[in-house]
Amino acid sequence: QVQLQETGPGLVKPSETLSLTCAVSGGSIASYSWSWIRQPPGKGLEWIGNIYHSGTRYYNASLESRVTISLDTSKNQFTLNLTSVTAADTAKYYCATLTYEYGSKWFDPWGQGTLVTVSS
Amino acid sequence: DIVMTQSPDTLSVSPGERATLSCTASQSVRSNLAWYQQKPGQAPRLLMFGASTRATGVPARFSGSGSGTQFTLTISSLQSEDFALYFCQQYNNWPTFGQGTKVEIK
Numbered sequence: 001q002v003q004l005q006e007t008g009p010g011l012v013k014p015s016e017t018l019s020l021t022c023a024v025s026g027g028s029i030a031s032y033s034w035s036w037i038r039q040p041p042g043k044g045l046e047w048i049g050n051i052y053h054s055g056t057r058y059y060n061a062s063l064e065s066r067v068t069i070s071l072d073t074s075k076n077q078f079t080l081n082l083t084s085v086t087a088a089d090t091a092k093y094y095c096a097t098l099t100y101e102y103g104s105k106w107f108d109p110w111g112q113g114t115l116v117t118v119s120s
Numbered sequence: 121d122i123v124m125t126q127s128p129d130t131l132s133v134s135p136g137e138r139a140t141l142s143c144t145a146s147q148s149v150r151s152n153l154a155w156y157q158q159k160p161g162q163a164p165r166l167l168m169f170g171a172s173t174r175a176t177g178v179p180a181r182f183s184g185s186g187s188g189t190q191f192t193l194t195i196s197s198l199q200s201e202d203f204a205l206y207f208c209q210q211y212n213n214w215p216t217f218g219q220g221t222k223v224e225i226k
Contacts, residue, residue: 045217105211106154108166
């Protein structure tokens with residue numbers, strides 16, 4: 001069973017870049033597709049983007065100009081970079097495995113999540 | 121964007137009773153619908169995909185139904201561990217989530 005663990009700074013200053021890493025164990029990163037999802041405090045879930053094992057990326061249109069998701073196959077991990085952050089980017093950030101079968105797609109499993117606060 | 125609306129926002133149920141959660145899509149998502157359970161401080165856990173297929177390890181008291189724009193998650197007899205927040209998620213072109221239904225002890 002694949003397991004995921006997010007790491008990164010818990011505090012980022014406004015206008016700076018948020019960088020998170022998701023370490024994958026129990027499976028090869030080259031064999032699956034991956035996603036980042038976030039949840040502002042007390043609010044619902046927002047999809048950030050996907051990176052397929054082919055390297056193809058798709059991003060939420062509302063974040064596309066600021067987001068980059070990358071694979072690091074040598075370390076079996078993938079990363080999220082979000083530039084020019086504001087307080088609105090304060091959220092718990094989750095990485096997840098994107099699964100697709102029978103014309104349907106879902107996220108399973110998820111990492112435990114990491115809280116990132118944007119504040120000076 | 122496809123907007124997912126869940127109802128009710130909060131459902132108060134006694135242990136052993138049946139709980140019925142609804143999820144409505146602003147346009148058809150066929151059967152491309154998943155349900156997740158989230159407990160405080162934890163990551164969401166997949167319960168159902170393809171609208172009605174239980175994920176591995178999910179008890180049979182959980183069932184899902186629906187297609188198109190109307191979906192239901194039913195918990196036939198609530199156990200103490202089922203009191204949690206439940207989200208639906210569609211993935212037609214890109215994914216969106218409902219705002220969640222909190223199932224609380226009555």
